[in-house]
Amino acid sequence: MAENKKVRLTLVRSKHGRLPTHTACVAGLGLRRMHQTVEVIDTPENRGMINKVSYLLKVEEV
Structure with missing residues (x-):
């Protein structure tokens, strides 16, 4: 695990106005504001949370 992707x-x-579970996923990923x-x-x-709220996010591989 020398390389963490x-x-x-x-x-x-x-x-705002989203399901409570989706809001919790966004918070769990460390996002607070637009x-x-x-x-x-x-x-x-983390992939599971990203997939659940993918319609709110822009995802880029680093």
Whole structure:
């Protein structure tokens, strides 16, 4: 595990008015506000959250 692959996420649609589970996934990924960008490690747990709220995010491989 010397090389940790990362994914760059940007919140491009608002999380307000979404299902509580989707809001929780966005918070779990570390996103708080619109157009904020974070880098997360590409794990199966993070991939699951990304897939659940993919309609809110812009995803880039790093």
